[in-house]
Structures are given as structure tokens and as C-alpha cells.
Amino acid sequence: MAETTTRAKLRWGLLDVIVVVFALVPVLWIASLSFKTPGTLTDGRFWPREWTLDNYRTIFETDQFVRALANSIGIALIATAIAVVLGAMAAYAISRLDFPGKKLLVGVSLLIAMFPQVSLVSPLFEIERQLGLFDTWPGLILPYITFALPLAIYTLSAFFKQIPWDLEKAAKMDGATQGQAFRRVIAPLAAPGLFTTAILVFIFCWNDFLFAITLTSTERARTVPVALSFFTGESQFEDPTGAICAAAVVITVPIILFVLFFQRRIVSGLTSGAVKG
Amino acid sequence: MSVDASAPGARAAADGTGRRPEVPAQRAGRRGRAPLSENKKAERRLGWLLCAPAALVMVLVTAYPIGYSVWLSLQRFDLRFPDQREFVGLENYVTVLTNEFWWTAFGVTALITVVTVAVELVLGMGLALIMHRTLVGRGIVRTAALIPYGIVTVVAAFSWRYAWTPGTGYLANLFGDGAPLTERASSLAIVMLAEIWKTTPFMALLLMAGLALVPEDLLKAASTDGATGWQRFTKVMLPVMKPAILVALLFRTLDAFRVFDNIFVLTAGGNETSSVSMLAYNNLIRGLNLGIGSTMSVLIFLTVAVIAFVFVKLFGTAAPGSDDSERR
Numbered sequence: 001m002a003e004t005t006t007r008a009k010l011r012w013g014l015l016d017v018i019v020v021v022f023a024l025v026p027v028l029w030i031a032s033l034s035f036k037t038p039g040t041l042t043d044g045r046f047w048p049r050e051w052t053l054d055n056y057r058t059i060f061e062t063d064q065f066v067r068a069l070a071n072s073i074g075i076a077l078i079a080t081a082i083a084v085v086l087g088a089m090a091a092y093a094i095s096r097l098d099f100p101g102k103k104l105l106v107g108v109s110l111l112i113a114m115f116p117q118v119s120l121v122s123p124l125f126e127i128e129r130q131l132g133l134f135d136t137w138p139g140l141i142l143p144y145i146t147f148a149l150p151l152a153i154y155t156l157s158a159f160f161k162q163i164p165w166d167l168e169k170a171a172k173m174d175g176a177t178q179g180q181a182f183r184r185v186i187a188p189l190a191a192p193g194l195f196t197t198a199i200l201v202f203i204f205c206w207n208d209f210l211f212a213i214t215l216t217s218t219e220r221a222r223t224v225p226v227a228l229s230f231f232t233g234e235s236q237f238e239d240p241t242g243a244i245c246a247a248a249v250v251i252t253v254p255i256i257l258f259v260l261f262f263q264r265r266i267v268s269g270l271t272s273g274a275v276k277g
Numbered sequence: 278m279s280v281d282a283s284a285p286g287a288r289a290a291a292d293g294t295g296r297r298p299e300v301p302a303q304r305a306g307r308r309g310r311a312p313l314s315e316n317k318k319a320e321r322r323l324g325w326l327l328c329a330p331a332a333l334v335m336v337l338v339t340a341y342p343i344g345y346s347v348w349l350s351l352q353r354f355d356l357r358f359p360d361q362r363e364f365v366g367l368e369n370y371v372t373v374l375t376n377e378f379w380w381t382a383f384g385v386t387a388l389i390t391v392v393t394v395a396v397e398l399v400l401g402m403g404l405a406l407i408m409h410r411t412l413v414g415r416g417i418v419r420t421a422a423l424i425p426y427g428i429v430t431v432v433a434a435f436s437w438r439y440a441w442t443p444g445t446g447y448l449a450n451l452f453g454d455g456a457p458l459t460e461r462a463s464s465l466a467i468v469m470l471a472e473i474w475k476t477t478p479f480m481a482l483l484l485m486a487g488l489a490l491v492p493e494d495l496l497k498a499a500s501t502d503g504a505t506g507w508q509r510f511t512k513v514m515l516p517v518m519k520p521a522i523l524v525a526l527l528f529r530t531l532d533a534f535r536v537f538d539n540i541f542v543l544t545a546g547g548n549e550t551s552s553v554s555m556l557a558y559n560n561l562i563r564g565l566n567l568g569i570g571s572t573m574s575v576l577i578f579l580t581v582a583v584i585a586f587v588f589v590k591l592f593g594t595a596a597p598g599s600d601d602s603e604r605r
Contacts, residue, residue: 005412012411019407020421026436026474027424029447033439042444090331098317099324105332112335114531114585118554119578122561122570123342123349146338149331207429209538210554214562225431229542241439248432255427263420266427270479271486 027252034245041241055246065247067219068227072251075137075223076205079144084198086145087152088190094153095160106153113150117143121214128215135217143211148201155200155269159193196269199258206255224251343578349571356565369572378556379573385465386552390533393472397529398522400473401480408481409488426478434542437471461548468550471539476532480525487521488514527588531581553577 029046034055036048043049059065094102124143125134133139163186171181212223222230228247231240259266353365373379408419425433440446441457449457457463491514499509515522537554544550546559553573561570 009412012407013413015407016411016414016418019404019418022474023421023424023478026433026440027428029440030432030436033445044444044447044449046447086331086334089327093324093327097320097324097327099321101325101328105328108332108335111585112339114528114581115339116531116535116554116577116581118535118537118557119346119574119581120339120342121557122567122574123346124338125561125570126349126567127342127345142334142338146335149335153331203427209429209431209541210535210558213541214558225429225538228431228435241445244435245439248429248435251429252432255429256424259420259423259427263416263423266423267419267482267485270482271489 027256030245030252031249034242034249036242038239038242041239055242056250059243059247059250062243064219064227064231065224065243068222068224069250071137071219071221072206072223072225075140075144075221076202078137079141079148079205080198080202082141083145083148083152083201084156084194087149087156087197087201088194090149091153091156091160095157096165109150109153112146113154115147117147117210121210124211125214134215135221137221139215140208140211140221140223143215144205144208148204151204152197152201155197156193159196159269160190163189192265193269196262196265199262199266200269203255203258206251343575346571346574346578349567350575352568354566354568354571356567365568369568370576373569373572373576378551379553381549382551382553382556385550386534386536386554389465389469389472389536389552390530393469393476393533394526394529396469396473397477397480398526400477401484401525404477404481405484405488409485422478422481424478425475426482428475430475430538431542433475434471434539437467437474437539438543441467458544459548461550464544464548464550468536468539468543471543472533472536475539476529480529483525483528484518484521487518487525490521491517523588523591527585530584530588534577534581534584553580 032046032048033041035051035053036043037050037052037054040049090105093099094106120143128134128139133142165186167185167189168181171185172178176184207225208223209225209229212226213229216222216226219227224247228244231244231247350369351364351366352362353368354362404422408415408422411418438458440448443449443456452463455463457467495513495517496509499513504512535554536552537558540546540550540552540555541558546552546555551559554577557570557573557577560566560573564570
């Protein structure tokens with residue numbers, strides 16, 4: 001028996017290793033490229049022979065990248081904050097209150113989760129041009145909120161349904177005011193759900209490329225993924241590969257940190273939203 | 278989990294208002310207590326008030342533009358020649374639907390969708406089983422598997438592009454000396470590889486949630502009755518997981534149909550590797566042709582609606598949303 005478990009452990013361990021390698025190789029590769037010197041960039045080897053930080057220095061000296069990074073952070077944070085607040089309100093209503101039209105709202109948000117975003121590209125381009133929203137922060141924040149809301153509503157209502165709301169009643173019986181009951185009892189219970197949802201929504205906004213490339217035209221609102229695809233290097237003859245890779249690593253680091261620290265929460269958020277509906 | 282069973286009581290107590298017996302709502306039978314009409318009205322108002330902003334944003338940013346898109350698709354409307362704007366009926370649709378670029382792009386998109394979703398279902402199931410049942414390093418596997426999900430698609434696409442670029446990449450000489458991203462078949466294969474790498478974890482997570490619903494006792498019982506591993510998988514796990522599998526397939530199919538980022542970075546649509554999204558983008562931003570671009574938008578929307586409809590028919594009652602939020 002002991003022998004079989006050791007063998008089973010080895011087998012599972014081997015499978016684990018395959019998964020980890022498969023998941024990490026493209027990430028390590030782009031990180032490795034970002035540390036290569038221009039001379040060794042095209043040697044085709046997986047690990048750098050000579051290490052340099054020049055690529056990082058270059059990108060942080062170019063206005064193009066710094067502006068895009070500021071845009072990305074600002075737009076993603078604002079969109080996340082608004083989507084989580086609106087989503088929390090709707091999710092509270094869906095999980096706690098009884099009112100006609102609830103099913104409709106759940107249905108509509110599901111439809112939007114499946115909506116082909118590219119179908120909005122042409123009309124939004126024209127509408128935002130007329131409204132003066134084209135190439136501005138709100139011009140990107142609005143579609144991001146829209147497509148983040150279904151995710152936020154699903155995840156949050158799944159979380160809210162697990163909160164033992166009777167505790168609120170109990171706190172009040174013990175003499176707490178409505179405000180205290182909310183602050184001391186309900187808010188701490190709801191916080192992990194809100195936080196998880198915020199991470200998922202942030203990843204969504206951070207990742208977007210389609211809206212960012214169609215609804216912006218200058219550095220005013222261009223986000224990093226789009227700026228990356230337009231990187232040309234300082235001069236016509238300079239290969240931008242190193243700079244692109246360095247920029248790619250910079251925008252990947254926050255996501256990797258989120259994943260490392262909040263793995264369990266992200267998994268529960270994604271799955272509760274999608275399956276427990 | 279079932280909030281609806283406890284909520285009305287908790288609320289009535291929380292409100293602390295006088296209770297006047299009223300017309301029993303549907304709930305009353307279940308709870309054995311009649312809800313209050315004023316409370317009920319206030320509850321409705323609060324519910325609507327809380328949902329209004331979210332609903333308003335979602336409808337304003339999707340329904341209105343789609344309607345507007347239909348209107349634009351019936352016009353000749355090229356921003357380079359704004360004077361020539363006029364109503365042309367279905368002419369744009371005829372133009373697009375008789376255009377071979379459209380059908381090539383449609384074929385490419387369909388191929389990518391079918392192949393990636395099929396491969397992801399198999400790999401995702403494997404990954405879900407590993408994440409769910411592995412005896413060692415469960416945390417590490419789950420964390421590693423989440424990384425492709427979180428990474429910006431454009432970043433991953435650049436990584437794959439450089440990996441296959443001759444001279445630079447570690448994979449470039451894998452299949453001889455050619456430049457894989459300059460040939461149609463190999464470019465499409467790389468696009469699919471990039472898509473599969475990026476989205477398999479998402480598929481696996483949804484399937485893992487389904488796996489968690491499989492009762493352990495049932496597996497043990499099957500095992501005692503002499504079922505092999507494969508039989509336990511097909512006869513016990515799969516039936517229980519069916520709803521989760523359908524949800525995962527639906528989400529991934531619709532998502533795969535929107536493929537854009539990877540193609541943009543990997544091939545820029547060269548060598549007939551454009552997807553429908555790529556084509557719509559090119560017509561809009563490069564061509565500034567709002568009429569044709571909107572026509573494509575509407576056609577893509579209709580295609581996705583048909584796919585979703587077919588899936589929901591397959592789901593039957595298992596469809597999320599057909600079942601309200603109070604299921605459990």
C-alpha cells in the first residue's frame with residue numbers, strides 16, 4: 001500500500017511539473033528576452049548569456065511607455081472601483097431582496113457576458129466621436145464597466161449568498177445600531193468577496209486590447225497593451241524587441257503578484273460566479 | 278446558502294416596523310408568515326433602486342450601440358467621403374456576404390473556435406483533474422495554472438511571436454529552417470497554440486467547480502463495485518459534471534469566436550489569417566468605413582446569438598439564468 005502511494009505521488013508530481021513548466025515557459029521566455037543585451041538578443045538561446053537592465057531604463061525614459069502605464073493604471077482602477085460599487089449594489093438586491101425584474105437583470109447580465117465586444121467597436125467609435133469621448137479616459141472606462149459588471153454581479157451575489165445575514169440581527173439584539181451592525185459584522189464578512197471581485201475586474205480591464213486599440217488614437221488614453229503593439233524603438237533602425245519585452249514584464253508583474261497572493265480567492269471567485277450562478 | 282428561506286424573517290425583524298397581515302405572496306406558503314405590503318413595496322423600490330445604475334450602464338453601452346449599428350449598416354458611410362453618406366438598404370450586407378475576404382475570415386474564425394475549444398476541453402479536463410485530485414503540490418499547480426489566465430493576452434502573444442521568430446526564438450528551428458509565422462498553416466497553428474495556452478486554465482477552473490460537485494461516496498461505491506478508472510470517469514463523473522461542462526463550453530466558444538489580440542500581434546492578419554474581428558477592425562480603423570464595419574458588427578452579433586441559442590437549447594433547464602438566483 002505504502003509503495004503504491006509513493007508511486008502515485010511520483011506520478012502526480014510528474015504531472016504537476018508538466019503543468020507548471022507549460023504555464024511558465026512563455027512568461028520566463030519574455031522575461032529572459034527583456035534582460036538580454038542587444039548583441040545577444042538574436043542568439044536564439046532560452047536564457048540570457050549577458051544580463052542587462054538597459055531595456056528597463058529605456059522604457060522608463062520614453063514618454064510613450066510612462067504615459068501608457070499611467071493611463072492603464074488610472075483607467076483600470078477607476079473602472080474597477082465603479083464596477084465593484086455598482087455590482088455590489090445590484091448583487092445585494094439580487095441576493096437579498098425580492099422584486100420583479102430580478103430574473104430579467106440576471107438574464108441581461110448573462111447576455112452581456114457573452115456579448116461579442118467587437119460588435120460594439122464600430123458604433124461606439126462613431127458615438128464616442130460625436131460625444132467627444134473618443135480618445136479619453138471615460139471613453140474606455142465606460143465599456144470596461146459594462147463588460148465587468150456581469151462578472152462583478154455574478155461573483156458578488158454568489159459571495160453575498162454565503163454571508164450569514166442573521167448575524168446582523170443577532171448583533172442588533174445585542175444592542176448594536178444598524179450602522180454598527182453593518183460596520184462590525186457585515187462589512188468584514190463581505191470584504192473578501194468584494195476584494196476578490198475587484199481583482200478579477202482589474203485583471204479584465206488590465207488585459208483589454210480591442211477597446212483600447214479602437215477607441216484611442218493618441219497617448220492621451222492609450223493603454224500599455226496598445227502602446228506595446230505600436231513600439232517602434234528610438235530610431236527606425238533600432239530593434240524594439242528588448243523594449244517591448246521589458247514593458248511586457250512590467251505589466252505582467254502586478255498580475256503575477258495578485259495570482260501568487262490571492263490564488264485561492266481568485267479560484268473561488270471565478271468558479272462561484274460561473275457555476276453556482 | 279439558501280438566503281431566501283431566512284431573509285424575509287431577518288428583514289422583517291431588522292425593519293422593526295409594525296406587521297399587518299396582508300395578501301399572502303407566493304413566499305408566504307413556504308414561510309408560513311405573510312409578508313407586509315408596505316415592506317414589500319419598500320423592498321421592491323429598494324431592489325429597483327439598487328439595480329438601476331448597473332442595468333442602465335449595461336443597456337446604454339450595449340443595446341443602444343447595437344441598435345445604432347443596425348442603422349449605420351443600412352447606410353453608405355465612409356468617413357473619408359462623408360458627403361456621400363446615404364441610405365442604401367441592405368446593399369452593405371450584399372457587399373459583405375458576397376465578399377471572399379469575409380468568408381475566409383469567417384472560416385478562419387470558425388476553425389480556430391472549433392479546434393481550440395475541442396483541445397481545451399480535453400486539456401482543461403486533464404488540468405481540472407490534476408488540480409482537484411493531485412496528491413502533492415496542489416497550491417503550486419493551481420497558482421501556476423492561473424498565470425496564463427491573468428497574463429495580458431498581448432504580452433503572451435509577443436512571447437509566442439518572438440519564440441517562433443527565426444534567429445531570436447528558441448522554437449524557431451523546431452520544424453526546419455522556415456519562418457513559421459510567414460506561412461498560413463503554421464501561423465494559424467501558432468495562433469491556436471497561443472489561444473489554447475492562454476485560456477485552458479479558465480476552462481479547467483470551470484470544470485474543476487463541476488468536479489467538486491461529484492460525490493466522493495459515489496466514486497468509492499463505483500470503485501468497490503469494480504469500476505475501472507475510465508468507467509468511473511465516464512459513468513459517474515461526466516454525468517454529474519454535464520452542466521459545468523456545458524457552461525464552460527458555451528463561455529469558451531463565444532470567447533474563442535472573438536479572437537483578436539493574438540492574431541493582431543502574431544500575424545497582423547497577413548496570409549489570410551484574419552478573424553472576423555480583425556476584418557471588422559481593419560474596415561473601421563484602417564478603412565474608416567463605418568457602413569461596412571457596422572454591417573460586420575451586426576453579422577458577428579447575429580452569429581454569436583445563434584451559437585448562444587443553440588447552446589441554451591442544449592442546456593435546457595441547466596442554463597444559468599433560466600434558473601433564478603435562488604436555486605440553492
